[in-house]
Amino acid sequence: MVVLPTGAGKTHVACLAIDDRRRSTLVLAPTLDLVRQWYDVLRATFGVPVGVIGGGDYGVEALTVSTYDSAYLHMEHLGDKFGLLVFDECHHLPGPAYALAARAAVAPFRLGLTATPERADGRHADFDELCGPIVYRKDIVDLSGGYLAPYETVRLTVELGPDDRRAHDEARALYRDFIARNGIRMSSPSGWSDFIIRSSRSDDGRRAMAAYRKQREIAFAAPAKLDYVGLLLDRHREDRVLLFTQDNATAYALSRRFLIPIITHETRVRERSEILAGLARGPGNGYGAVVTSKVLNEGVDIPAANVAVVVSGSASVREHVQRLGRILRAQAGKHALLYELVTVNTAETFTSARRRDHSAYR
Amino acid sequence: MLTAELVGARRRGGELRLTPTDDVRRERIATLAVALTARARAEVGNLRDDVEEALRQTATALEEGGERRLGAAVGKLVRDGLRFEETAGETATGLRRELFTQAAAARRSAGLAPFDRAAFLDGFARAHATTAPALEAALYADRPGAQRLLAVEVPAPALLAAGFEISEAQAVLLRATKIVAEVEANDAALYRRLFRSLKFLRLLPVITRLEKRPGYRVEMDGPLSLFQGGGRYGLSLALALPAIAACDRWTLDADVRWGADRRPLRFRLAGETSAAIATPGDALPDELATFVAAFERAASGWQIDRAPAILDLPGAGLCVPDLCFVRTDGGARVYFELLGFWSREAVFRRIDLVRAGLPHKILFAASKSLRVGETLLDDAPSAALYVFTRVLNVRTILDHLERIAA
Numbered sequence: 001m002v003v004l005p006t007g008a009g010k011t012h013v014a015c016l017a018i019d020d021r022r023r024s025t026l027v028l029a030p031t032l033d034l035v036r037q038w039y040d041v042l043r044a045t046f047g048v049p050v051g052v053i054g055g056g057d058y059g060v061e062a063l064t065v066s067t068y069d070s071a072y073l074h075m076e077h078l079g080d081k082f083g084l085l086v087f088d089e090c091h092h093l094p095g096p097a098y099a100l101a102a103r104a105a106v107a108p109f110r111l112g113l114t115a116t117p118e119r120a121d122g123r124h125a126d127f128d129e130l131c132g133p134i135v136y137r138k139d140i141v142d143l144s145g146g147y148l149a150p151y152e153t154v155r156l157t158v159e160l161g162p163d164d165r166r167a168h169d170e171a172r173a174l175y176r177d178f179i180a181r182n183g184i185r186m187s188s189p190s191g192w193s194d195f196i197i198r199s200s201r202s203d204d205g206r207r208a209m210a211a212y213r214k215q216r217e218i219a220f221a222a223p224a225k226l227d228y229v230g231l232l233l234d235r236h237r238e239d240r241v242l243l244f245t246q247d248n249a250t251a252y253a254l255s256r257r258f259l260i261p262i263i264t265h266e267t268r269v270r271e272r273s274e275i276l277a278g279l280a281r282g283p284g285n286g287y288g289a290v291v292t293s294k295v296l297n298e299g300v301d302i303p304a305a306n307v308a309v310v311v312s313g314s315a316s317v318r319e320h321v322q323r324l325g326r327i328l329r330a331q332a333g334k335h336a337l338l339y340e341l342v343t344v345n346t347a348e349t350f351t352s353a354r355r356r357d358h359s360a361y362r
Numbered sequence: 363m364l365t366a367e368l369v370g371a372r373r374r375g376g377e378l379r380l381t382p383t384d385d386v387r388r389e390r391i392a393t394l395a396v397a398l399t400a401r402a403r404a405e406v407g408n409l410r411d412d413v414e415e416a417l418r419q420t421a422t423a424l425e426e427g428g429e430r431r432l433g434a435a436v437g438k439l440v441r442d443g444l445r446f447e448e449t450a451g452e453t454a455t456g457l458r459r460e461l462f463t464q465a466a467a468a469r470r471s472a473g474l475a476p477f478d479r480a481a482f483l484d485g486f487a488r489a490h491a492t493t494a495p496a497l498e499a500a501l502y503a504d505r506p507g508a509q510r511l512l513a514v515e516v517p518a519p520a521l522l523a524a525g526f527e528i529s530e531a532q533a534v535l536l537r538a539t540k541i542v543a544e545v546e547a548n549d550a551a552l553y554r555r556l557f558r559s560l561k562f563l564r565l566l567p568v569i570t571r572l573e574k575r576p577g578y579r580v581e582m583d584g585p586l587s588l589f590q591g592g593g594r595y596g597l598s599l600a601l602a603l604p605a606i607a608a609c610d611r612w613t614l615d616a617d618v619r620w621g622a623d624r625r626p627l628r629f630r631l632a633g634e635t636s637a638a639i640a641t642p643g644d645a646l647p648d649e650l651a652t653f654v655a656a657f658e659r660a661a662s663g664w665q666i667d668r669a670p671a672i673l674d675l676p677g678a679g680l681c682v683p684d685l686c687f688v689r690t691d692g693g694a695r696v697y698f699e700l701l702g703f704w705s706r707e708a709v710f711r712r713i714d715l716v717r718a719g720l721p722h723k724i725l726f727a728a729s730k731s732l733r734v735g736e737t738l739l740d741d742a743p744s745a746a747l748y749v750f751t752r753v754l755n756v757r758t759i760l761d762h763l764e765r766i767a768a
Contacts, residue, residue, distance in 0.1 A: 058731065058752075074731070077731055077733065200430070206430075230476070230477070231476075233469065233477070234469065234472075234476050234477055237469050237470045237472070237477075238470065252502065256498070256501065256502075257479070258465075258477075258479070259461060259462055259465035259479065259482070259483075260462060260465070260466070261458060261462045266505060266506070268455075271455050271458075274459065278459075278462075278463065283466040283467060283469065283470040284467070284470065285463070285467070286463065286466065287462060287463065287466050288466040288469060288470060289466070
C-alpha cells in the first residue's frame with residue numbers, strides 16, 4: 001500500500017506498477033468520476049483498449065477499470081481474470097461488501113492507494129490481508145512546496161447571537177441530559193448507534209434527538225458564520241474557492257445567499273461537469289466559487305481551486321485532510337489557503353479539534 | 363414498498379417472524395391510513411418538502427403507545443401513492459448557469475466594495491422581464507423537494523390495511539437470498555400470470571410440479587447467495603411476492619439476512635385467499651421489448667407470439683418461454699427463452715431439459731458473462747444456445763431459427 005496526498009502522483013505510481021508487473025490489471029475506484037479519470041490516464045499511458053465496468057458499461061480488457069460496487073457485483077466472473085489489482089482510495093476497502101470483492105479475487109499482486117489510510121472503525125487493520133501493508137508513506141507536510149502547492153490553514157471562530165445562544169444551549173442541555181440519564185457514552189464506538197436506538201424508544205428520546213439536531217444546525221449555520229463566508233468570498237473574488245458544508249441545507253442556503261453554484265448528490269452529472277468546468281475558467285467567464293456538502297470530498301480533480309472554506313464538517317480526520325487535498329495540486333505560483341469556520345462554545349469546538357488531529361494541521 | 367426498518371419483526375431462534383396483523387391491528391392501520399390520506403389530500407398543490415413534513419407531523423400526532431414504526435410504515439405506503447409534478451430541469455439549470463456566471467463576474471468587478479446581492483438580483487430580473495422573488499422561486503424549482511403535489515392515488519384504507527402484511531413481507535424479502543414457494547391455483551391463468559411476472563422481474567426460477575397435490579414448486583435465488591454479502595436480488599424477490607400471493611393457496615420459505623449484522627434467518631409465510639395486488643402481467647422486460655420491436659421491424663418471415671405455452675416435460679421440469687416465433691408460411695414454431703446474465707446454473711438446467719427429451723423446438727439466449735458456450739447444444743437437432751455479448755442480434759437469431767426449423 002502506498003500512502004500519498006492528493007495530487008502527489010498516486011496514479012503515476014500505479015502506472016509504473018502496471019508496467020513493472022506486466023499482468024492483466026483491474027483498477028478499482030469508488031466513484032464513476034474516478035473511473036473516467038482512470039480510463040483516460042490508462043488509455044493515454046499504455047495506448048491499448050481499456051475495459052470499463054460500472055455506470056452501465058461492462059467491458060473486460062487486459063486493463064480494466066471498475067467501481068468497487070460493480071466489482072463486488074461481478075467478481076464471480078472477474079476474480080480469476082486479473083494478476084494485479086489496484087485499489088484507488090483504498091481506505092474504502094475494509095467495508096464488508098468491498099472487502100468481499102478483494103477476497104473473491106485471486107490476483108497475487110495488489111496495490112492500494114490512499115491519502116488517508118486510518119479508519120475511525122479500526123478496520124485499517126484489515127489492509128494487510130486485503131491489499132498488503134504500507135510500503136511507502138508521505139504526508140502533506142512532507143511534499144508541500146514541492147510536489148504539492150504550499151499552503152496555509154486558518155481557523156476562524158465566530159460567536160452565536162444572544163437568541164441563537166439561548167436556543168442552542170437549551171437544546172444542548174436537553175440532549176446532554178438524555179444521554180447522561182441513559183448512560184450513553186458518545187465517545188465510545190457504539191455511542192452514536194446507542195443514542196439512535198434509545199432515542200427512538202420514547203417521547204423523551206425523540207425530543208432529545210430533535211434537540212441534538214437543532215443544536216447542530218445552529219452551530220453549523222450560525223448567522224455570523226454565513227456573514228464571514230460573504231467576507232471571504234469578497235476577499236477572494238479573483239480566486240477559485242470551494243466551500244464545504246456538513247449538510248445539504250446549509251449548502252443550499254449558501255448557494256442562494258451568495259448566488260454561487262452548488263454540487264450535491266442531487267446535481268445531475270452534466271450540470272456537475274459544467275460547474276467544475278466553470279470553476280476551472282474562473283470568475284471572468286465562469287465561477288469564482290462552488291459550494292458542496294460532501295460529494296467533492298475526495299477523488300475529483302480540481303487543479304484550479306486554491307481556496308477552501310470549511311463552513312462545517314464532521315470530526316473525521318480523513319474528511320478534513322481530503323478537503324484540504326482538493327486545493328493542493330501544484331500549479332505555478334499557487335499558494336493554497338484553507339479556512340475553517342468554527343462556532344465557539346458549541347460541539348463544533350470539540351469536532352474541530354478532533355478533525356485537525358493530523359500532521360497537515362500542525 | 364416498505365423498507366426493513368419499517369417492519370415489526372422479531373427473531374425466534376433461527377426464524378424471523380412478523381408482528382401478527384390481527385383484526386385490531388388491521389383496523390388501526392386503516393385508521394392511520396384514513397388520517398394520513400386525508401392530510402395528503404389537503405396538501406395537494408403544496409411542495410414535496412412541506413407535504414413530507416405535514417405527513418410526519420400527522421403520524422406523530424396520531425401515535426399511540428409504542429407504535430411509531432406502524433405510523434411511519436403506513437405513512438410510507440401513503441407517500442408511495444402521491445404523484446408530484448415533473449419539473450423541467452433544463453429551465454432551472456439554464457437559469458442557474460446564467461445567473462451564477464453573471465453573479466461571479468459582478469462580484470469580481472465590484473472592486474473592494476462588497477457584492478450587492480439585492481442590486482444584482484434586481485438588475486438580472488429586469489433584464490429578464492421578471493422579478494427578484496420570481497427568480498428566487500425558480501432557481502431550484504427542479505429540486506425534488508420543490509415539486510408540487512398533483513394527486514393522491516392511495517389505495518382505499520381498507521385495501522391498504524388488507525395488503526399490509528404482504529407489504530411487510532415484501533420488506534423482509536428485500537433481504538432475501540433465496541425463496542422457495544409452493545403455489546396452488548384453481549385457474550391455470552393464475553399460474554401463467556405468476557410465471558410471466560417472474561420472467562418480467564428477470565428471475566429465472568426452477569419450476570417443478572408438486573408431487574402429492576396439484577400445483578408448482580418455484581425456487582428462486584441469485585448467484586451471489588453463496589457469498590455473505592448477497593442481497594443484490596432482494597428487490598426482484600420482493601416484487602415477486604404479489605404474484606405468488608395472487609394464487610389461491612401458497613406457502614413461502616425464504617432465506618433472509620436480517621439486521622445490521624445480516625444474520626441468516628428463515629422466513630415463512632402462507633396465504634389461502636388470493637390477494638388482489640397488481641402484477642406486471644404480460645409485459646416484457648425492457649431488453650426483450652427492445653428486441654421484439656427490432657425483430658418486428660425486420661421483414662423476416664416470422665411472427666412473434668408473446669404469450670407462448672408453458673412447456674412441461676413430466677419428471678424433468680418446466681420451461682417458461684418468453685416468446686414463440688411462428689413462421690408465416692408454414693406455421694413452424696420455435697420457442698425462445700432469454701436466460702440473460704443471471705444464473706449459469708439455469709442454463710445447464712435448460713440443457714438438461716433438452717437432453718431429457720423436451721418435445722419442442724427451442725432457442726435459448728444467454729449472456730456472454732455467464733461463460734457458457736454455444737457448443738453445449740450442438741448435438742441437439744431441435745434446440746440451440748445463442749450466446750450474446752450485449753444485445754440480442756436480430757440477424758443471428760433469425761439464422762438460429764432457420765436452422766432449428768429446418
